Structures are given as structure tokens and as C-alpha cells.
Amino acid sequence: MTDRGATMTKRKFKVVGTRPLRPDGVDKVTGRARFGADISAPGMLHALILRSPHAHARIKSIDTSRAVKLPGVKAVVTRDDFKLPQREDLVDICRNVMAREKALYDGHAVAAVAAVSKAVAREALKRIKVEYKVLPHVTDVDAAMKPRAPILHRGLRTQGVEPKPDKASNVAERHEFGHGDVEKGFAEADIVIERSFKTEATHQGYIEPHACLASMGTDGQGDLWCCTQGHFMVRNVCAGLLGMEVSRLRVTASEIGGGFGGKTTVFIEPVALALSRKAGRPVKLVMSRDEVFRASGPTSSSSTDVKIGMDKNGRITAAEAVLRYQGGAFPGSPVQFGAMTAFACYDLANVRTVGYDVVTNRPKQAAYRAPGAPMAAFAIESVIDELAKKIGMDPLEFRLLNAARQGTKSSYGPTFGPIGLEATLKESKSHPHHLAPLGPNQGRGVACGFWFNFGGQTCVSLNISEDGTVCLSEGNPDIGGSRASMCLMAAEELGVPYEKVRTIIADTSALGYNEVTDGSRVTFAVGMATIKAARQAIEIMCARAAKIWDIPVEAVVWEDGYAKPAGANAGTFEPMSLAEIAESAASTGGPIAGHSEADADGAGVSFATHMVDVEVDPDTGKVTVLRYTVFQDAGKAVHPAYVEGQFQGGAAQGVGWAINEEYIYGEDGRLQNAGFLDYRIPVAPDLPMIDTVILEIPNPGHPYGVRGVGETSIVPPLAAIANAVSAAAGVRLTHLPMSPPRVLKAMMENEA
Amino acid sequence: MSSVAVSTTVNGDAVEVLCDTDETLLDVLRDRLDMTGTKEGCGTGDCGACSVMLDGRLVCSCLVLGVEAEGREVETIEGMAEGEKLHPLQQKFLEHAALQCGVCTPGFLVAAKALLEVNDDPSESEVRYWLAGNLCRCTGYDKIVRAVLDTAKDMRSA
Numbered sequence: 073m074t075d076r077g078a079t080m081t082k083r084k085f086k087v088v089g090t091r092p093l094r095p096d097g098v099d100k101v102t103g104r105a106r107f108g109a110d111i112s113a114p115g116m117l118h119a120l121i122l123r124s125p126h127a128h129a130r131i132k133s134i135d136t137s138r139a140v141k142l143p144g145v146k147a148v149v150t151r152d153d154f155k156l157p158q159r160e161d162l163v164d165i166c167r168n169v170m171a172r173e174k175a176l177y178d179g180h181a182v183a184a185v186a187a188v189s190k191a192v193a194r195e196a197l198k199r200i201k202v203e204y205k206v207l208p209h210v211t212d213v214d215a216a217m218k219p220r221a222p223i224l225h226r227g228l229r230t231q232g233v234e235p236k237p238d239k240a241s242n243v244a245e246r247h248e249f250g251h252g253d254v255e256k257g258f259a260e261a262d263i264v265i266e267r268s269f270k271t272e273a274t275h276q277g278y279i280e281p282h283a284c285l286a287s288m289g290t291d292g293q294g295d296l297w298c299c300t301q302g303h304f305m306v307r308n309v310c311a312g313l314l315g316m317e318v319s320r321l322r323v324t325a326s327e328i329g330g331g332f333g334g335k336t337t338v339f340i341e342p343v344a345l346a347l348s349r350k351a352g353r354p355v356k357l358v359m360s361r362d363e364v365f366r367a368s369g370p371t372s373s374s375s376t377d378v379k380i381g382m383d384k385n386g387r388i389t390a391a392e393a394v395l396r397y398q399g400g401a402f403p404g405s406p407v408q409f410g411a412m413t414a415f416a417c418y419d420l421a422n423v424r425t426v427g428y429d430v431v432t433n434r435p436k437q438a439a440y441r442a443p444g445a446p447m448a449a450f451a452i453e454s455v456i457d458e459l460a461k462k463i464g465m466d467p468l469e470f471r472l473l474n475a476a477r478q479g480t481k482s483s484y485g486p487t488f489g490p491i492g493l494e495a496t497l498k499e500s501k502s503h504p505h506h507l508a509p510l511g512p513n514q515g516r517g518v519a520c521g522f523w524f525n526f527g528g529q530t531c532v533s534l535n536i537s538e539d540g541t542v543c544l545s546e547g548n549p550d551i552g553g554s555r556a557s558m559c560l561m562a563a564e565e566l567g568v569p570y571e572k573v574r575t576i577i578a579d580t581s582a583l584g585y586n587e588v589t590d591g592s593r594v595t596f597a598v599g600m601a602t603i604k605a606a607r608q609a610i611e612i613m614c615a616r617a618a619k620i621w622d623i624p625v626e627a628v629v630w631e632d633g634y635a636k637p638a639g640a641n642a643g644t645f646e647p648m649s650l651a652e653i654a655e656s657a658a659s660t661g662g663p664i665a666g667h668s669e670a671d672a673d674g675a676g677v678s679f680a681t682h683m684v685d686v687e688v689d690p691d692t693g694k695v696t697v698l699r700y701t702v703f704q705d706a707g708k709a710v711h712p713a714y715v716e717g718q719f720q721g722g723a724a725q726g727v728g729w730a731i732n733e734e735y736i737y738g739e740d741g742r743l744q745n746a747g748f749l750d751y752r753i754p755v756a757p758d759l760p761m762i763d764t765v766i767l768e769i770p771n772p773g774h775p776y777g778v779r780g781v782g783e784t785s786i787v788p789p790l791a792a793i794a795n796a797v798s799a800a801a802g803v804r805l806t807h808l809p810m811s812p813p814r815v816l817k818a819m820m821e822n823e824a
Numbered sequence: 825m826s827s828v829a830v831s832t833t834v835n836g837d838a839v840e841v842l843c844d845t846d847e848t849l850l851d852v853l854r855d856r857l858d859m860t861g862t863k864e865g866c867g868t869g870d871c872g873a874c875s876v877m878l879d880g881r882l883v884c885s886c887l888v889l890g891v892e893a894e895g896r897e898v899e900t901i902e903g904m905a906e907g908e909k910l911h912p913l914q915q916k917f918l919e920h921a922a923l924q925c926g927v928c929t930p931g932f933l934v935a936a937k938a939l940l941e942v943n944d945d946p947s948e949s950e951v952r953y954w955l956a957g958n959l960c961r962c963t964g965y966d967k968i969v970r971a972v973l974d975t976a977k978d979m980r981s982a
Binding site: 091093094096097098099100101102103104105106107109110111112191276277278279280281327328329330331332358360361551552553711713714716717720721723724725747748749753754755756757759761762 | 844846854855858859860861862863864865866867868870871873900901902904905910914917918919920921923924925926927928929930933948949951952953955956957958959960961962963964965966967968969970
């Protein structure tokens with residue numbers, strides 16, 4: 073194909089990199105935008121779910137007869153309404169959506185009702201009688217691994233160990249990564265530090281609870297509206313659970329009020345569909361905040377042992393970590409990602425990580441922003457900090473000495489291409505923050521973080537309208553301004569103003585499969601698909617101009633929104649704008665559109681360095697964050713304001729995880745703080761302004777050099793803050809969150 | 825449960841609504857009046873997504889009963905812009921990219937407007953403490969606080 077003004081790796085931009093207002097902005101500041109719970113349907117019923125009060129119990133019987141008889145109740149569903157699916161990957165989802173033989177955690181769904189009003193539905197729940205036999209439970213990851221721990225699943229055998237075990241265990245799988253000879257590396261070390269760390273489970277804490285509206289017809293066709301990070305996933309999973317053909321279910325994604333990974337699976341959607349099918353009427357189902365905490369996925373809690381050795385010059389000779397993550401009631405904790413990312417920031421000759429995926433009587437974990445990586449980074453970066461201090465080296469210098477660079481064989485296997493870790497470290501060294509003085513009881517911490525970034529299946533459709541405006545249909549819910557990024561990339565490629573492009577999130581019937589909005593994939597993968605679709609539309613527009621001018625298509629180029637003759641030999645024609653070509657489309661061959669259907673490859677890994685100052689109150693142990701700076705490689709920042717927003721949001725969530733947030737379980741295995749009052753996420757006065765430095769080391773796998781930015785920003789904060797608190801408190805903090813009682817205890821024990 | 829007729833004013837319009845005595849003002853706005861701009865994030869007064877003004881006072885509408893709106897004036901996010909013209913706070917939130925998912929935004933805007941009505945020159949700290957009842961999980965508050973400070977500055981010089 074001839075060069076039509078669009079090279080594969082573009083470096084000079086007209087609109088990409090600017091900060092226009094987001095196209096969905098007015099809707100969101102006026103209340104017009106419709107989120108999951110903001111829609112109703114004629115004849116709609118309201119549904120509620122009955123949940124187990126026990127952490128672990130056999131469900132002997134469920135009697136719904138009194139609920140069914142209550143006037144106004146139109147449907148009741150239990151385990152009897154869900155057949156276990158044939159597809160193995162759906163079995164645990166089915167069991168999580170509605171408990172079967174056993175309730176596996178406090179909050180596990182047991183039955184659901186649909187009624188003419190919420191009040192009737194509430195009354196109906198009270199009339200459902202469930203007979204439980206309470207069983208011993210376990211919620212702590214280390215306790216769950218002990219030989220005599222209560223077993224959740226009798227059929228569970230640990231994968232990834234030889235010989236294959238013949239006894240049931242709560243350890244679902246063992247993972248191992250690394251290279252070199254760790255024992256030899258430790259033998260060569262002058263100094264070795266070993267430490268153990270724990271982190272408590274945290275919730276993604278999106279402000280919008282899960283919500284959906286399901287409508288099933290008696291002809292077996294259905295519609296579902298819901299807040300999700302991936303409506304194609306919702307469609308396929310729900311169709312599987314309900315025994316439907318995939319194309320008979322159309323799912324429309326509402327605006328989404330935060331997800332952070334927590335809306336990458338289903339909880340209530342199949343229940344609402346089953347109720348609607350049974351009642352023959354639309355059913356709305358909205359979780360309460362209590363249900364969000366008890367029954368949607370928090371992240372894992374973790375327990376990690378780290379051992380790192382270095383020579384007297386500060387070069388690491390060997391590194392090893394054993395990570396144990398509990399992922400709630402079903403296998404699938406992100407320990408594999410933890411084990412893969414743990415040492416990804418370093419150039420190591422000898423490295424080994426082992427991860428254990430453990431089940432406990434807690435809600436099944438769901439992805440949370442760079443799932444698995446922040447807890448691993450907390451453990452590793454804490455020991456790195458200690459090693460640097462041990463030989464009196466600046467922690468940034470120590471990291472630069474050992475940093476992964478282009479050509480480094482990563483601890484999880486691949487060899488890195490061009491990466492930005494070194495750039496973030498150098499930038500942070502010369503930043504005013506690094507040189508600012510500290511007061512009494514204050515400490516500064518730094519830490520690095522890594523995330524892979526995903527690509528994946530993506531499909532977009534770009535239509536050139538008759539008036540020269542552009543409609544882009546994509547299939548990934550806009551969770552933080554991605555419509556604006558897509559408009560920017562389409563406008564850049566087509567050579568039209570940003571305002572001429574409108575991006576919509578199409579439903580599942582309108583496009584081919586799009587993977588979930590996760591892995592920081594959207595700006596990268598959907599952006600790439602958008603650029604490719606625009607290039608296809610440009611090809612067609614050049615062909616139309618060639619037809620009008622009656623010259624060969626090869627003699628037409630596309631520049632800045634115009635088709636032009638390629639040179640003097642091509643003829644002397646006035647350039648035709650996109651709008652002019654669009655206007656004549658009806659007489660030159662019909663509608664003009666570009667499409668892209670692909671499995672996006674080439675996502676570029678991303679690194680960040682965070683720097684934070686804290687003050688520790690010596691009397692109470694309270695930690696105050698004074699100053700925070702994020703240095704991160706974005707590849708290319710398409711809309712810098714929203715890139716900054718991702719950096720700031722990740723840091724803020726990290727602050728919560730580091731010093732406040734935790735799932736607290738009682739002796740009875742019940743969650744004690746299922747609300748925003750007792751599970752305290754950071755509020756505005758808890759935080760300073762969060763400074764950001766965007767670095768741009770282009771990703772060779774994307775036409776504009778884009779790397780995902782959404783997740784890396786939550787990887788370093790836990791460690792950076794722990795390093796700062798440890799410096800201020802004069803004692804190493806090894807257990808998150810660093811709540812006042814924990815910090816005070818550590819300081820008092822240190823003094824004693 | 826028997827319903828009660830409530831006469832109230834919402835964004836300047838007289839409204840007659842039938843509601844149950846245990847329904848919150850938030851339920852009445854969303855379910856009875858189809859005004860879904862006000863959001864429910866917790867139902868316990870901890871997140872501020874349901875912030876509205878009741879007789880000029882900032883409240884969580886999930887903590888007020890619908891029947892308590894009788895004879896009073898309710899102002900919601902839907903009444904903030906004047907026709908096509910956005911309120912300066914709405915405009916600044918867009919310019920500063922002070923929203924990501926946008927679900928907390930109506931509550932923040934209502935609360936921030938209430939602040940600027942009593943304090944036209946707030947410090948950063950005053951903005952942060954005034955907005956302490958509004959949770960945002962996406963932004964880290966940085967751009968929200970900047971948008972409010974910038975609006976106050978513009979409104980003072982206007």
C-alpha cells in the first residue's frame with residue numbers, strides 16, 4: 073500500500089496530546105448520563121437477593137413457599153433454577169452467583185425474589201426459610217494453608233506440584249517463575265536481607281453499586297442493561313449460565329460508575345435474567361453498598377516472604393520470593409501476576425518466585441487495578457529500600473544500579489524492548505521533590521512498579537456521515553474518558569477536527585467481540601483498532617476521489633483531511649475534503665466506513681516511580697501524606713489530562729490501601745465493616761495534591777507509541793508509603809494497612 | 825403501606841407526588857420523579873453521591889424521608905445549568921478533567937455550589953474539608969479541588 077500520509081509510527085501530532093473537553097462531559101455534569109441504576113422499563117419488577125449470614129455452611133434446605141404466596145411476588149429463584157454449565161470455566165461463576173450445596177462466605181447468594189415493589193421484595197426475603205448446618209471456616213491465607221484447616225472444596229487438588237496430590241487442600245495452584253541459580257547467587261552475596269510481609273484485602277470501592285435491568289421474552293430472546301467493564305463478557309457468561317444461544321441475548325453497557333477491575337465478572341446479571349425469564353417481566357436488580365462489600369469481589373489478602381542478596385557495591389546477586397494470596401471461595405487469586413511482576417523492575421542473574429493460590433471463606437476476589445502486583449511490589453520494594461540503606465546508598469541510585477533496561481531478561485521470562493523505568497528514576501532524582509527538606513517525624517519513600525498491559529480482541533466500526541462528521545462505534549465501556557481518546561485518535565488519523573468525531577459504546581449485537589475493559593488495554597487496543605479503521609476509510613475516500621478525478625487510486629494521497637493528487641503527473645485537481653467526498657458518497661459507490669477486527673498484539677509494558685513524604689504522629693501512629701509525585705511512562709499521552717487522572721487515581725487508591733483500608737473479619741467469619749463509614753477510603757482532606765510527571769518512551773507496538781497507563785500507578789504506592797512511614801517511624805512496617813494502632817505498636821515495640 | 829401525598833418544589837417547579845412513608849427523598853427523586861441525576865452510592869450518608877439542597881441546606885437525600893420534603897424547596901443537579909448554559913462549576917469540572925467515571929460528579933457539584941454560596945474565596949484546605957463528605961474513587965480529588973478553586977477565582981472577578 074502506498075503511503076497516504078499515515079506512517080505506522082507517527083511522532084508528530086496535531087490533536088493527539090491536546091486536552092479537549094470529553095464528549096460525554098456535559099451529560100456527566102448535568103445528571104443526564106445514565107448509569108446502571110438509572111433506567112426503568114414498563115411493567116418492571118424489583119428484585120432482591122437473600123444472602124448467607126454464615127462464612128461456611130451446608131445448605132440443607134431452602135423453603136420459598138411462603139415467599140411465593142406473598143401477593144406481589146412474581147418470581148423466586150434458588151440453586152434449583154441454575155443448572156451447572158457444561159463449560160468448565162463457568163462452573164465456579166455459577167456457584168458464586170447462587171450457592172448450591174454450601175454457602176462459602178458471609179454474603180453468598182442463596183435465593184432471589186422479584187416483586188412489584190422493593191417493599192414487597194423485602195418482605196418476601198423474610199419469608200424464605202433456609203436451613204443451614206454451620207461448618208468450621210477459615211478466612212486467613214496462612215491459616216487456610218495449614219494441614220488441619222477447614223477444607224472448602226473436597227474435590228480441590230493442588231495444581232502445579234509433583235507428585236500430584238491425592239488429598240484435598242485449600243491450595244488451588246502453585247506457580248513458579250525465574251531463571252539462573254538462586255542458591256549460587258546467595259552464596260556470592262555479601263549482604264542478605266529476609267523479611268515477611270502481610271497485606272489485608274481491600275475493595276475496589278467504585279462509588280456505583282452493581283446494577284442491571286434484565287428483560288427476557290417468552291421467545292427466548294433477551295435484553296440486558298448493566299454497568300460492567302465488558303458487556304460482551306457479560307453476554308457470553310450469562311448466555312452460558314442460562315443455557316441461551318449467545319446471539320439471543322443483547323447486552324447494552326450503561327455508563328459505568330467506576331470499576332477498577334471489580335466489574336470484570338458477573339454477580340447479579342444472571343440472577344436478574346433468571347427472575348425475568350420466570351416472571352415474564354423486566355426485572356431491575358441493584359446491589360446495596362453492604363452487598364457490594366460482602367458479595368462482590370475485593371482483592372486478595374497476601375502473605376509474602378522475600379529474600380534478596382547483594383554484593384558490597386549494591387549489585388543484587390540473587391532474589392527470591394514466596395507469595396501466598398487468598399482469592400476467596402474459589403480458585404483464581406492473582407498470585408500468578410504477583411509472582412510474575414514481583415522482580416520485573418530489576419536486572420537479575422538469579423531470581424525465583426513461587427506463588428500459591430489459596431481459597432478461603434471470603435467473597436471470590438475480583439481483579440483490582442494491576443491485580444496481584446501492588447502487594448508483591450510492597451514486599452520487594454520494602455526490602456530493596458532496606459538494602460540501599462544498609463550500604464548507605466540513595467534508594468534511587470540503588471534502583472538505577474539494578475534497574476531493568478532494554479535487553480534485560482525479565483524475571484517472568486520475556487526480554488524487554490524499549491522501556492521507561494530508568495527514565496522515571498532519573499526524572500525523580502532531579503525533581504524538586506527529591507531535594508525538598510523534611511521536618512521532624514517526617515519521612516520520604518520511593519518505590520518502583522511494573523505492569524504488563526494487555527491487548528486482546530477488539531472490534532470497531534467507523535462511519536463517515538454524509539455531512540463529513542464521523543461516528544465511531546466501539547465496544548468497551550468508557551470508564552475514565554476513553555471516548556475522548558478515541559475521538560482524538562480518529563481525528564488525528566483522518567485529519568478532521570476533534571469535534572467532528574462522535575464515539576459511542578455499541579451494544580453486543582452491533583460489533584464483534586470486544587474483550588473486557590481491563591489490563592489498561594483500551595487506549596492501546598481500541599485506539600489501534602480506531603486508527604486502522606480510519607486508515608481503511610481513508611483508502612475508500614482516496615478511491616472515491618480517484619473515481620471522480622478519473623485517475624488511478626495509486627495517484628491519490630491523503631493529507632490533513634484532504635484527498636490530493638500524489639504529484640504533478642497525477643493531474644491538477646483541487647484537493648477534496650473529507651466532507652466533500654462524504655457528500656458525494658451516494659453517487660460514487662455508497663456509504664463510506666472503516667472497520668477493524670483484530671486480536672491486538674504489541675501492548676507495551678509500563679513502569680513508574682513514586683515519591684511520597686509522610687508525617688507520623690508519634691503519639692497516635694496516624695500517618696499523614698504530605699507530598700506525592702508520580703513519574704510514569706505513558707508511551708504517548710493521548711489526552712494528558714486523563715493520563716494525569718489515572719496517575720493520581722492510582723496513587724490515591726494506593727494511599728487508602730497503605731494506611732486505611734482493610735476487610736475486617738470477626739471470629740464468626742463475618743465481615744465487620746461492610747460500609748463506607750467503617751471501610752474508610754481516602755477523602756479529600758486525607759490527600760495532598762498529587763503531582764505527576766508524564767514520560768513518553770514510545771511503545772513500538774502501537775502506531776502512536778501508546779502504552780496503557782491505568783494500572784501501573786497503583787503498583788508502587790504501597791511500598792513507597794511503607795518506606796516513607798518506616799523512615800519517619802524509625803521502624804520497618806511490614807503489615808498493611810499501616811493504620812494508627814499498627815504503626816503505634818511497631819513504634820512502641822521498637823522503643824522497648 | 826399507605827401512600828402519602830407530598831407537595832414540594834423541585835428546582836423551582838411545584839411537584840405533587842405520592843410516596844410511601846418509609847421512602848427516602850432520594851427514592852422519591854429517582855423512582856417517582858424520574859430524576860436520576862442524583863445517585864445512590866451507599867444509602868447510609870457516607871458517600872455524598874446523593875447530595876441535594878433542601879431549603880438551602882446541603883443534605884444527603886438518602887438520609888431524608890420523601891415526606892419531609894413537604895412544603896420545602898429541593899434543588900438537584902438537574903436544576904444547576906440554566907437551559908443550555910452550564911453553571912461555572914460544571915464548566916470548570918469539564919475543563920479540569922475533574923471527573924473520570926462521573927458517578928460522584930453530581931454530588932460534588934451540588935456540594936461545591938453550596939460551598940461557594942457561603943464562601944467565595946475558600947482555601948484549598950477549606951475546599952477539601954467541605955467536600956470531605958463526598959467520595960470519589962477515580963481522581964484522587966486533585967483535579968476536583970483545582971476546579972472548585974478556579975471557579976471561585978473566576979466568580980470573584982466576574
